[in-house]
Amino acid sequence: SVASVIGKEGGRVTMECHYDTSLSNYYLNWYREQKETQPHYVLQKYSGGHTDKADFAKKRFSIELQTSTKFTSLTTSLLELSDSALYYCALEQHSDRNQTYSHYTVLCIL
Template sequence: MGTISVFVYLPECTGDHVQQQPEGVIATEGGLVTLSCQYNTSANNNAYLFWYKQEENDFPKHMLTRFSFGSGDNAGGFKGRFDASLNAKTQSVPLTIQRLQLSDSALYYCALQPTVAGNLCTLYKNL
């Protein structure tokens, strides 16, 4: 069994923003991991949250979308082992990855709509 390293991006923002756990997570192949994502938005009644996966030397890939009303959906390659539930009361949308594989080692981003336009702290952090 191999070791899986999962990292998250931690923005430093005020106003509408997301906050993820500040360090990487080490897990065992075949196990389960849950990555936290707390959000704060002025549109609490209609929040849209996204999870992205970025592998080394690659661009972020959209994994799934969750919103306050309805269940959202998972992108094509992220069905089955990947799940998230948006909880508007606690303002969280944790990502759970089951049956971990070595290919799950990556950087994971939680994003709040709007992901760039209107979210200047994220835009400036990525420049």
């Protein structure tokens, strides 16, 4: 299923994602897919705590990761019209680098 979130230009939105894994070491990645483009990496958080962000995401995007409840959220502030996109999270298992995609959210900025 695809969730849909409406954001206001200059405002702030949070998108949520639940995931499932039995491993203790993994990465949680967020991607966005704008109209007719390839998916773009936004940011990632390692279960051990380290965060990495794409250059465009450094100032306005932040990630929260709760390993105990297997929950992550992506917060975007100072929203721009160009942030309108399909966003999704991906669980990247440390061992095989395979990614499991889930929780698709369409963000529309008005």
